[in-house]
Amino acid sequence: MKSIALIAALACAALPSLAAAQQQQQPLNALEIQRVHFLVGNVDLSNLTDRQIVQIKDALVQNVDRTAKETLIRMALKKK
Numbered sequence: 001m002k003s004i005a006l007i008a009a010l011a012c013a014a015l016p017s018l019a020a021a022q023q024q025q026q027p028l029n030a031l032e033i034q035r036v037h038f039l040v041g042n043v044d045l046s047n048l049t050d051r052q053i054v055q056i057k058d059a060l061v062q063n064v065d066r067t068a069k070e071t072l073i074r075m076a077l078k079k080k
Contacts, residue, residue, distance in 0.1 A: 028053060035060055039070045043077060052076050 028036070033045055036056060048056070059072035 026053075028056065032057065032060060036073055039066065040073050040077070052079065055079075 028045060028048070036043065036045065055076035056073055059069050059076065062069065062072070064072075
């Protein structure tokens with residue numbers, strides 16, 4: 001019982017650092033930028049928020065057709 005409590009305490013202590021790592025998204029890499037430009041044309045990808053980066057990366061990996069990906073990316077780019 002003590003070992004379960006210790007594991008739970010360690011997991012709770014690690015949650016803030018895991019959440020911070022998730023919030024600090026890496027910027028789009030060259031391949032992702034190329035895919036976005038292919039899908040929606042030449043758009044400005046500078047000064048994207050972390051949330052926009054996450055939404056664009058999610059749209060790129062979703063198993064949907066090209067039109068759906070384009071729509072998701074355009075919606076993410078409109079939100080600032």
